[in-house]
Amino acid sequence: MHEHHHAHRVRYRECDRMGIVYHTHYLDYFEAARTEMIRELGVPYLTIEDSGFLIQVVQVNIRFHSPAFYDDELLVTARVSKLPSSRLVIENEVRRKGETKILASGQIDLCFVDAGTKRPVRAPDYFVAALERAFSA
Amino acid sequence: MHEHHHAHRVRYRECDRMGIVYHTHYLDYFEAARTEMIRELGVPYLTIEDSGFLIQVVQVNIRFHSPAFYDDELLVTARVSKLPSSRLVIENEVRRKGETKILASGQIDLCFVDAGTKRPVRAPDYFVAALERAFSA
Amino acid sequence: MHEHHHAHRVRYRECDRMGIVYHTHYLDYFEAARTEMIRELGVPYLTIEDSGFLIQVVQVNIRFHSPAFYDDELLVTARVSKLPSSRLVIENEVRRKGETKILASGQIDLCFVDAGTKRPVRAPDYFVAALERAFSA
Amino acid sequence: MHEHHHAHRVRYRECDRMGIVYHTHYLDYFEAARTEMIRELGVPYLTIEDSGFLIQVVQVNIRFHSPAFYDDELLVTARVSKLPSSRLVIENEVRRKGETKILASGQIDLCFVDAGTKRPVRAPDYFVAALERAFSA
Numbered sequence: 073m074h075e076h077h078h079a080h081r082v083r084y085r086e087c088d089r090m091g092i093v094y095h096t097h098y099l100d101y102f103e104a105a106r107t108e109m110i111r112e113l114g115v116p117y118l119t120i121e122d123s124g125f126l127i128q129v130v131q132v133n134i135r136f137h138s139p140a141f142y143d144d145e146l147l148v149t150a151r152v153s154k155l156p157s158s159r160l161v162i163e164n165e166v167r168r169k170g171e172t173k174i175l176a177s178g179q180i181d182l183c184f185v186d187a188g189t190k191r192p193v194r195a196p197d198y199f200v201a202a203l204e205r206a207f208s209a
Numbered sequence: 210m211h212e213h214h215h216a217h218r219v220r221y222r223e224c225d226r227m228g229i230v231y232h233t234h235y236l237d238y239f240e241a242a243r244t245e246m247i248r249e250l251g252v253p254y255l256t257i258e259d260s261g262f263l264i265q266v267v268q269v270n271i272r273f274h275s276p277a278f279y280d281d282e283l284l285v286t287a288r289v290s291k292l293p294s295s296r297l298v299i300e301n302e303v304r305r306k307g308e309t310k311i312l313a314s315g316q317i318d319l320c321f322v323d324a325g326t327k328r329p330v331r332a333p334d335y336f337v338a339a340l341e342r343a344f345s346a
Numbered sequence: 347m348h349e350h351h352h353a354h355r356v357r358y359r360e361c362d363r364m365g366i367v368y369h370t371h372y373l374d375y376f377e378a379a380r381t382e383m384i385r386e387l388g389v390p391y392l393t394i395e396d397s398g399f400l401i402q403v404v405q406v407n408i409r410f411h412s413p414a415f416y417d418d419e420l421l422v423t424a425r426v427s428k429l430p431s432s433r434l435v436i437e438n439e440v441r442r443k444g445e446t447k448i449l450a451s452g453q454i455d456l457c458f459v460d461a462g463t464k465r466p467v468r469a470p471d472y473f474v475a476a477l478e479r480a481f482s483a
Numbered sequence: 484m485h486e487h488h489h490a491h492r493v494r495y496r497e498c499d500r501m502g503i504v505y506h507t508h509y510l511d512y513f514e515a516a517r518t519e520m521i522r523e524l525g526v527p528y529l530t531i532e533d534s535g536f537l538i539q540v541v542q543v544n545i546r547f548h549s550p551a552f553y554d555d556e557l558l559v560t561a562r563v564s565k566l567p568s569s570r571l572v573i574e575n576e577v578r579r580k581g582e583t584k585i586l587a588s589g590q591i592d593l594c595f596v597d598a599g600t601k602r603p604v605r606a607p608d609y610f611v612a613a614l615e616r617a618f619s620a
Contacts, residue, residue: 081515083515083518084528085514087362087363088362088363089361089363091363092265094359095269099233103494103496104492107492107495117554118554126227128227128229129232130272130273132232132270133269136267136269139265218381220374220377221377221381221391222374222377222507225495225496226498226499231495237357241357279500364539369540369543370510373506400501402550403506403547405546405547406545406547409541410541410542
């Protein structure tokens, strides 16, 4: 298992007429968290693209348990529990900093794609190896 | 069953470095489609809010089957197949205009909430009645 | 002078804690309006890109006179008053449908760029010719 | 003069088909930078709202000098050079971390508004006092 906690301050533009974070922005939080989680592995996404792979989102599942509010300091967790084949599954949770209650939880399924053919391919070896090292650390 | 087809032209700001619609924007498409679907029932969302109810998103599930591209003309379907209790389930599909292939499909679960207490409540009677009329039409 | 009026319904995601359209979304309204204005000229943006040109935003100036609210039906005007050299200036106004009061007004300065070198170039002849025809219509 | 430098990492969702940051997102960068600049004064925006004031954007002016790219680390400057009356003017610049070249520069004019009447009012005394302290520090 490899996970990363990404801090995010809720912005005015993210809050709706009800004064709570509009649901779409959680996807942005998840993007930032998994980007930093992958960077922490030592294989930033740009490196992956430069080696001829793209990563596309193929499925999104989010449950909203309790609202987040303007100016809240959030911790957004991105976690990988399983080595990828072509598909890479990321689990996400959002909490207020210093709290254990989960405000939202989600799963994002990504797919490695060949940048040329745009067809699904196995995750590059160096990426799988980096995850294996993180899993055993 | 009651459904509505909402037309959307893909904008530049919605497309990413891969030249395809970035996944988060499908949630915006779904919002527009269900808003117009509800308006077509004769109970626009503002009327619902004015009568003391809010509708919050509690779960989101989207599958991305095939990319949409810049300037594509999309048809976004929002459909209700079941009368709501507190929860209102909307099924969505995105197709290119004139095509049958589904680019993305999703389910958005909404919850009626009392605007004062912010607690889940049964859908207002006039809303259920409007859906019943639509189902039997 | 060539102008286009683009209809837009204000969405929930566009409104902030004050219940008004958050200022950033006016830029999205302007994008949609100028895209359709250019399409009406007979030279949709995709055609321009396909012929080796890009259009980049180089300056933005917006004044917000009066707020727009959730579910408002807006008319967004995009107007060209002057033939472009490298720079194409678009004037925008936002009104509520059926009203004359201007809610927001803006000017967007665009620049034609060679898709290969990424350097500013004169607007393509067919684009200038299409504008000339529209100006004299 | 009081200024703050806010770090921002460019996200995938912010980049367009040209591979550069789409212009609208600079407004989001500016929002984050001025929010943190105001927090640093000791009067976070929530405190201002709690004391009965709102701050609305009344004018936006941005010049885009050079593109920012995916995964760039940006420093976004927010600066106040003049004590506010009703209007508070924020100057912004965006640079790549460690570089002096300005990628984008902008001015955002804000207006203090009475939360009840929604009419322009003078900035609250404690806010002006906090700025005066910062100016003389």
